[in-house]
Amino acid sequence: MALHLFDTATRQVREFRPARGGTASLYVCGATVQGIPHIGHVRGALNYDVLRRWLVHSGLDVLFVRNVTDIDDKILTKAADAGRPWWEWAATHERAFEDAYTALGCLPPSAAPRATGHITQMIELIQRLIDSGHAYAAGGDVYFSVATFGDYGALSGQRTEDVQQGETQAEGKRDHRDFTLWKASKAGEPSWPTPWGPGRPGWHLECSAMATAYLGSEFDIHGGGVDLVFPHHENERAQSLAAGDGFARYWLHNAWVTMSGEKMSKSLGNVVSIPQMLRRYRPVELRAYLIQPHYRSTIEYSDEALSESAQGYRRIEQFLRRMRGTVGEIGIGTVPAEFGAALDDDLGTPQAFAVLHNTVRDGNAALDAADRDKARELAETVRAMVAVLGVDPLSEQWAEHAGGETEALTALVDALLAERRKARADRDFAAADAIRDRLTEAGIAVEDTPDGPLWTVRD
DSSP, rough: OOOOOEEEETTTEEOOOOOOOOOOEEEEEEOOOSOOOOOHHHHHHHHHHHHHHHHTTTTTTEEEEEOOBBOHHHHHHHHHTTTHHHHHHHHHHHHHHHHHHHHHHHHOBBBOOOOOOOOHHHHHHHHHHHHTTSEEETTTEEEEEEOTTTTTTTOOOGGGOOOOOOOOOTOSSOOOTOOEEEOOOTTTTTTTTTTTOSSOOHHHHHHHHHHHHHHHHHEEEEEEEEIIIIIIIHHHHHHHHHHHHOEEEEEEEEEEEEEEEEEOOOTTTTOOOOHHHHHTSSHHHHHHHHHHOOOSOEOOHHHHHHHHHHHHHHHHHHHHHHHHHHSSOOOOOOOOOHHHHHBTTTTTTTHHHHHHHHHHHHHHHHTTTTOOHHHHHHHHHHHHHHHHOOOOOSSSEEEEEEEEHHHHHHHHHHHHHHHHHHHHHHTTTHHHHHHHHHHHTEEEEEEETTTEEEEEOOO
């Protein structure tokens, strides 16, 4: 089965066919760097990282562009409130986002363009729209004329007569449905020179200019959060097509992370920041939690759900470490057909994780039965799957993050658990209980599960 993805524009699951054979091109709306990232921010980045990894695994070269919005009303307001330069505020929080992406195992993008670095391309795009009659200047502002684009609303399903852009009705704006391409300069704000006067870009304009600058006038996939469908992506699509670009061939949107049924956002105050989370869970555990649900399904965050997911990941980890302690180094095999079929079906990570956990269960059973050849084969299959998902505990990235102390503790505990398994197999239950008591006294909780013993360090 070839990869199929749900395209928001057609509201259908479509077979993915790259515009240029052998290469897939993706543009993902990145962060507006106004504050510290929370798990709602990084969920989308992780979803598209898994998609990218699966495309690479499927034999494609991938051009992956994730932008940085470093000029925006919110950035200017928050920087002013803090008494700091807007550019310093943006740069500080851009680094925080990059640190979060790296900590959670996202592959670096092919390019990470900043909006402020592409003013020339934005001005050129505005001029094309004015020349074709789709935009007009008024008092230093420039607006896109929605009425001139007959396909407006096709992405989001909005009826043109019902459109509300959420913008102030400024003098010179011909229609309340029109949206801003360029904002005239205001005192105390940064500005750039243009044929229409000094000012700064509108949010929607930025992504159209950056996407085509790096990926060409037509590219494969445009991704982002579901909250961006309208007005951001609707307006991107309208201005790009109106200018004569083919733009995105597929539109993908990931769902929110919610708390108490509401989208996680700073304005609502219901956020869980990445630095805060990484003081409580390892990055790989947080990554596994955020990628396991389907990317189009809302995640209702709770500590209990994250803890349960982390325990599930530790079962995978402990199987592979148990295997390495038994047979030595483990290679990376091939993914099973069921796993591939799950990801080919609109990136079905819940089904892919189910295949992964079933394989771990079979691997532990093979180890318990002393069938080392079967266990090794299954362990190599597990490594193939976790490599695609970016959560391989034996990979250099996560092994380095674990550190030597964690590696040493794992080796010691696994050795004791191996002795305990042998004692139980020999029906020496007193010895088995004594080993468990020693672990408990050392702060190690052991839970016997159908997949073998699961241990954790008690808080």
